[in-house]
Amino acid sequence: MVDMSTVIGDIRLPSPVMTASGTAGHGAELARYVPLDSLGAVVVKSLSIMPWEGNPGPRVVELPGGMMNSVGLQGPGVAGWIASELPALRDSGARVVASIWGRTVEEYRQAAQALVEVQDDLLAVEINVSCPNIEDRRKMFAHSCDAVAGVIVATEDLEVPRWAKLSPNVSDIAEIAGAAGDAGASAVTLTNTLLGLVLDPVTGRPVLGGGGGGVSGPAMRPVALRAVFDVAAARPDLPIVGVGGIAHAEDAVQYLRAGAAAVQVGTATFADPRSTARIATDLQTWCRNAGIERVTDLIGTAHS
Ligand SMILES: Cc1cc2nc3c(=O)[nH]c(=O)nc-3n(C[C@H](O)[C@H](O)[C@H](O)COP(=O)(O)O)c2cc1C
Numbered sequence: 038m039v040d041m042s043t044v045i046g047d048i049r050l051p052s053p054v055m056t057a058s059g060t061a062g063h064g065a066e067l068a069r070y071v072p073l074d075s076l077g078a079v080v081v082k083s084l085s086i087m088p089w090e091g092n093p094g095p096r097v098v099e100l101p102g103g104m105m106n107s108v109g110l111q112g113p114g115v116a117g118w119i120a121s122e123l124p125a126l127r128d129s130g131a132r133v134v135a136s137i138w139g140r141t142v143e144e145y146r147q148a149a150q151a152l153v154e155v156q157d158d159l160l161a162v163e164i165n166v167s168c169p170n171i172e173d174r175r176k177m178f179a180h181s182c183d184a185v186a187g188v189i190v191a192t193e194d195l196e197v198p199r200w201a202k203l204s205p206n207v208s209d210i211a212e213i214a215g216a217a218g219d220a221g222a223s224a225v226t227l228t229n230t231l232l233g234l235v236l237d238p239v240t241g242r243p244v245l246g247g248g249g250g251g252v253s254g255p256a257m258r259p260v261a262l263r264a265v266f267d268v269a270a271a272r273p274d275l276p277i278v279g280v281g282g283i284a285h286a287e288d289a290v291q292y293l294r295a296g297a298a299a300v301q302v303g304t305a306t307f308a309d310p311r312s313t314a315r316i317a318t319d320l321q322t323w324c325r326n327a328g329i330e331r332v333t334d335l336i337g338t339a340h341s
Pocket residue numbers: 057058059060082083104106108110136165202228229230252253254255257280281282283301302303304305
C-alpha cells in the first residue's frame with residue numbers, strides 16, 4: 038500500500054490532490070461526483086469582502102490546449118459564503134481551504150478578518166494575489182514583491198496557514214515567491230492562469246465579455262511546472278502547491294518531482310467532474326508500479 042499522505046508546512050494531508058480555486062464551485066458542488074473527504078483539500082472559489090457580480094458573458098472559451106476564462110471573481114462575499122456554503126462543506130467532511138481576493142490591501146485585510154470567526158473550520162486560506170490593485174494603476178498585486186508582501190502582512194490576523202497564489206506572468210517568480218514567504222506565507226500556490234486574449238476575427242472584438250482572460254489547462258502546464266521547479270530550486274524551505282494543466286497522474290508526478298508537496302486540479306474538472314479522484318487513484322497506482330512506497334519520496338527528485 039502506497040502512503041499517499043503529504044505535508045505542507047505544518048499541515049498533513051491524506052492525499053496530495055486538491056481542487057483548484059474557482060473550478061469546483063463555492064462549496065460542496067462536487068460532492069455528488071467525488072467524496073470530498075477523500076481529497077487532500079477542497080479549495081473554494083476566491084471570495085472578496087463584499088458580494089461581487091463578476092464579468093459579463095461569455096465567460097469561457099475553449100482553446101486547443103485548454104480554456105480561457107473571464108469569470109471576474111463572481112461570488113457571494115465572505116459573509117454570504119459562511120452562511121450559504123460553509124455548512125455543506127463542513128458536513129461533507131472536506132478539509133476546506135478558503136480563498137480570498139481584494140482590490141486594495143485593505144480589502145484583503147477585511148476579507149481575512151471576516152474569516153477569523155470560522156478559521157477552526159479551515160485548513161488554510163489561499164491568498165489570491167493575481168488581482169488588479171486599484172491603488173496602483175491596476176497593476177496586479179502578484180507582479181510586485183512589495184505588493185505581495187503587503188497583502189500577506191495585511192492578512193496576518195488569520196492563525197491558519199496562508200498560501201500565496203501567484204501569477205505566472207512575471208519575469209522572476211522565485212523573487213515574488215520569496216517575498217511572499219518572507220512576509221509570512223506558509224506556502225505558495227503556483228500558478229494562477231496565464232493572461233490571454235482571443236479575438237473574433239470578423240468583428241475584431243474580444244470573444245469574452247470581460248475582454249482578455251486567463252488561460253488554463255494542459256497548454257500552460259510547462260509554464261507552471263517551470264515556476265514550481267525554479268521556486269523549489271531558489272527556496273527549498275518554502276512549501277509549494279503546484280497547479281496548471283494537471284489532467285493525469287503523470288502530470289501530477291511531474292509537479293511533485295519538480296518540488297511541489299501537493300497539487301491542484303482545475304480545468305480537467307470541467308471535462309470530467311471526477312478528475313480529482315481519478316488522478317489521486319491513478320497516482321497511487323503509478324507509485325505502486327514504480328516501486329515508490331511514499332508519494333512524498335517523489336518530491337523534488339528532479340533537482341537531485
Ligand atoms: C473558470 C475558472 C475560474 C477560476 N477562478 C479562480 C479563482 O477564483 N481564484 C483563483 O485563485 N484561481 C482561479 N482560477 C485559476 C485556477 O485555480 C488554476 O490556478 C488555473 O486554472 C490553472 O490550473 P488548471 O490548468 O488545472 O485549470 C480559475 C480558473 C478557471 C478555469
